[in-house]
Amino acid sequence: MESLIIILVGVLTTVAIYLVLSKNVVRVILGTAILSHAVHLLILAMGGLKQGTVPLLGEEAEIYVDALPQALILTAIVISFAVTAFILVLAYRAYQELETDNLGAMRGSDDE
Amino acid sequence: MNNILVLPMLLPIVVGVLLIFLRTYGRIQAWISIAAMVVTAGTSIYLLHTVQADGILRLDFGGWEPPFGILFVADSFSVLLVLTASIVTAVCLSYALISTSKELQTMYFYPTVLFLAAGVNGSFLTGDLFNLFVCFEVMLLSSYVLLTLGNSKRQLREAIKYVSINIVSSWFFLVALAYLYGTLGTLNMAHAAERVAEVGQTPLLTTISLVFLVVFSLKAGLLLYFWLPGSYSSPPIVTSALFGALLTKVGVYALFRIFSLIFYHQPEITHTIIGIMAGLTLIGGSLGAIAFNDIRSIAAYNVVIAVGFMLVGLAIATPEAIEGSIYYLIHDMVAKALLFLLVGTMITLSGSSKMAGMSGLMKNYPLLGWSFFIAMLSLAGIPPLSGFIGKVLISSAAIDSGSYVLLALALLSSIFVLYSLLRIFKNCFWGETIVSKEEQLPLRRGVLLPCLALVVLTIGIGLGVEGLSLYVTDAAETLLNPSTYINAVLGIIQ
Numbered sequence: 001m002e003s004l005i006i007i008l009v010g011v012l013t014t015v016a017i018y019l020v021l022s023k024n025v026v027r028v029i030l031g032t033a034i035l036s037h038a039v040h041l042l043i044l045a046m047g048g049l050k051q052g053t054v055p056l057l058g059e060e061a062e063i064y065v066d067a068l069p070q071a072l073i074l075t076a077i078v079i080s081f082a083v084t085a086f087i088l089v090l091a092y093r094a095y096q097e098l099e100t101d102n103l104g105a106m107r108g109s110d111d112e
Numbered sequence: 113m114n115n116i117l118v119l120p121m122l123l124p125i126v127v128g129v130l131l132i133f134l135r136t137y138g139r140i141q142a143w144i145s146i147a148a149m150v151v152t153a154g155t156s157i158y159l160l161h162t163v164q165a166d167g168i169l170r171l172d173f174g175g176w177e178p179p180f181g182i183l184f185v186a187d188s189f190s191v192l193l194v195l196t197a198s199i200v201t202a203v204c205l206s207y208a209l210i211s212t213s214k215e216l217q218t219m220y221f222y223p224t225v226l227f228l229a230a231g232v233n234g235s236f237l238t239g240d241l242f243n244l245f246v247c248f249e250v251m252l253l254s255s256y257v258l259l260t261l262g263n264s265k266r267q268l269r270e271a272i273k274y275v276s277i278n279i280v281s282s283w284f285f286l287v288a289l290a291y292l293y294g295t296l297g298t299l300n301m302a303h304a305a306e307r308v309a310e311v312g313q314t315p316l317l318t319t320i321s322l323v324f325l326v327v328f329s330l331k332a333g334l335l336l337y338f339w340l341p342g343s344y345s346s347p348p349i350v351t352s353a354l355f356g357a358l359l360t361k362v363g364v365y366a367l368f369r370i371f372s373l374i375f376y377h378q379p380e381i382t383h384t385i386i387g388i389m390a391g392l393t394l395i396g397g398s399l400g401a402i403a404f405n406d407i408r409s410i411a412a413y414n415v416v417i418a419v420g421f422m423l424v425g426l427a428i429a430t431p432e433a434i435e436g437s438i439y440y441l442i443h444d445m446v447a448k449a450l451l452f453l454l455v456g457t458m459i460t461l462s463g464s465s466k467m468a469g470m471s472g473l474m475k476n477y478p479l480l481g482w483s484f485f486i487a488m489l490s491l492a493g494i495p496p497l498s499g500f501i502g503k504v505l506i507s508s509a510a511i512d513s514g515s516y517v518l519l520a521l522a523l524l525s526s527i528f529v530l531y532s533l534l535r536i537f538k539n540c541f542w543g544e545t546i547v548s549k550e551e552q553l554p555l556r557r558g559v560l561l562p563c564l565a566l567v568v569l570t571i572g573i574g575l576g577v578e579g580l581s582l583y584v585t586d587a588a589e590t591l592l593n594p595s596t597y598i599n600a601v602l603g604i605i606q
Contacts, residue, residue: 020276020280025272028276032276032279032280032283035279035280035283036283036286039283039286039287039290040286042286042287042290043286043289043290043293045294046290046291046293046294047293047294068293068299069293072242072289072293072299075242075246076245076286079246079249079282082253083249083253083256083275083279083282086253086256086257086275087256087272087275087276087279090256090260090268090271090272090275091272093260093268094268094269094271094272097265097268098265098268098269103272106269106272106273
């Protein structure tokens with residue numbers, strides 16, 4: 001199961017890198033969103049998938065799953081949510097001001 | 113009684129949140145935020161003395177003992193940096209109070225700076241790698257906002273690049289954390305260090321350490337500095353000063369911490385790579401510093417050179433070199449803030465950031481000129497200013513360890529620093545005065561006070577090295593003996 005997830009992580013990362021390397025700002029942002037999904041799955045896989053019961057008192061189980069990766073992912077999701085929201089607004093403002101969403105055209109020079 | 117340890121991060125956040133409600137009162141916000149940073153600086157002085165007296169302090173959040181909970185750890189290295197960062201932030205805030213437009217001041221500028229300071233202080237103090245990631249993000253999100261405040265076209269353009277590159281580097285950080293957790297089963301720094309020391313630094317762990325190297329190099333601008341000049345030279349000058357003084361230094365701190373505490377077993381791989389990267393950074397930064405006519409770009413490339421110089425110390429990794437790097441780190445925070453503030457004042461006065469646009473400023477503004485002169489000497493490492501001691505220690509350590517290439521590059525880069533700044537000094541301050549006494553823009557009252565405070569600080573650090581040496585020696589000792597740190601964290605409290 002872990003191997004499958006790792007392959008999925010690889011596929012997602014490939015897709016994300018393809019998107020990040022394109023010139024359209026919105027595609028880049030979507031790419032970063034998919035990148036963060038990929039790494040969340042990676043963290044989940046690193047902690048081991050479904051090896052025991054939920055880590056609660058009273059479950060009386062032999063093994064419990066490691067709860068730490070979930071906590072890490074939750075934090076990472078919140079952060080990537082905030083960052084994505086910010087960069088979407090930023091991209092919109094930049095589009096209004098610069099009248100382009102093409103990163104090639106945004107290169108600019110220092111002479112402005 | 114270690115609860116005070118959380119104050120350098122908590123105080124700026126709480127005050128920042130309160131300031132959001134005072135949005136329309138720019139001046140009140142400024143004074144409150146300066147006061148908050150002064151209190152933070154005072155706290156860190158107290159912490160510094162406590163660390164000297166009682167050894168390394170730690171605070172386990174929620175009473176979860178390490179390695180299970182998140183914790184803050186204060187050793188001399190981190191507290192020295194917290195202290196310098198708080199002082200520099202306070203000075204930059206006072207410059208903002210005097211010089212920036214009302215519009216900027218009422219657009220949540222001060223709360224954001226405080227959040228930035230909280231992220232920086234948190235990164236210095238945390239003893240947990242995932243918490244380091246969170247503190248980095250707190251700092252970065254504030255820096256995104258600061259970079260876009262001001263709303264010029266150039267800022268928006270540079271912000272998109274800066275935010276994208278930082279999202280990618282944060283992604284690398286998470287990947288490195290995931291692999292480290294998968295390999296070691298812990299993210300507590302001391303615990304990870306202990307486990308790496310037990311099992312030995314296998315090739316897998318060395319590879320993970322290189323992923324960390326990529327992450328922190330991106331943040332510090334070590335070799336991967338291509339994003340730095342553009343984004344450091346577009347926002348309002350106070351923001352540039354804060355970025356130049358604080359942001360890259362957090363990356364440098366993280367590199368020092370990771371490669372002296374956890375991944376120090378394979379120096380022939382990791383430290384060699386750091387050495388090569390530092391050398392290339394010095395070359396690239398030097399070329400950049402002399403290539404531009406825009407004085408803000410020159411200042412930005414000087415940041416790059418300094419990062420390379422500090423990492424030379426880590427690559428050599430003898431006690432003397434580490435001590436030198438710590439001195440240089442402290443010096444550079446002060447001197448870079450000073451340089452950016454002076455450059456900003458020059459741009460405000462002459463209305464241009466090109467060297468061709470100003471000339472003979474010395475006649476109109478002698479105090480500004482001499483402050484710039486002192487900043488230049490300090491950055492070039494002329495005694496008795498603060499840059500000297502770091503350069504001497506790193507150079508002599510490089511001679512002792514036989515790293516002659518790094519030595520040559522480090523010293524040559526100092527000459528390039530001096531040359532690039534002398535060019536500004538010669539073109540902008542000497543020469544024919546192009547504005548007469550009557551036409552010159554008046555220097556806004558008190559605008560030089562923050563700069564003078566930093567000048568005094570750079571001279572003070574240079575002359576008062578004796579007083580600092582106690583703390584710096586202790587910091588270097590802790591860095592070079594990871595067991596001190598590990599015992600302090602994993603040992604039973606008191």
